[in-house]
Amino acid sequence: MLNKLCVLTVKVDNLQAAIKFYTEILDFEISKHYGEKIASLVHSEVPIVLEETEAEKRDSNVLPGILSKDINRDFSRMKEAGVKVLFDEPQPCPPGRYFVIEDPSGNQIEIVEFSNF
Template sequence: MKFLWTTILVNNMDESLKFYEEIVGLKMTERFQAGPGMEISFLGEGETKVELIYNEKFKKLDAGNRVTLGFKVESLDEKINFIKEKGIKIITGPIEPNPSIKYFIIKDPDGVKIQFAQQLQSN
């Protein structure tokens, strides 16, 4: 069995695409109408894929606190600076829970938690 993608229901497709492309760094690979009032976009390549779905039948969605998407970065400090330049609030961190990883968390336009993590070199 192979994991294919994570699906996120969004309130605004254009706003969400901008966030996942510009802030997270995922490239949109596909965008299409999936029926009246419904649109689907796929982002990412290889093992990291995200599906965004907008459906006008779903009114103001609440992401809750149940999901966090984690992305590996080469430099946490560079990503923090980038996030701050974009005016996005860091809601948690940076935290180093053990000597091998350091991370921080922000939220996407719909409240989904996005974690950026750097794997640290062990001595």
């Protein structure tokens, strides 16, 4: 069956800028480098891979969702760090609240707090 996600690849403009963002802002760690243009991040569930790709060669972007245990704290932290946040405040969604940020390559990332369970 093809119903289990096994990797999430995020195509980026600049691998070093992406690594800095994902490690310093989102607290991931590098698990492995695969040459000069690909790095894998430590993740307990689905591996996340950053792949440097020229913009005109990208056929799609990815929208990963990252779990927040305190959406207000994380929202403030992103704003203070100068991260591009697409909302003025966390927004309601069926499972709780969320907001969207952009990484240095313009990829959107949802920060989600599951509070309606």
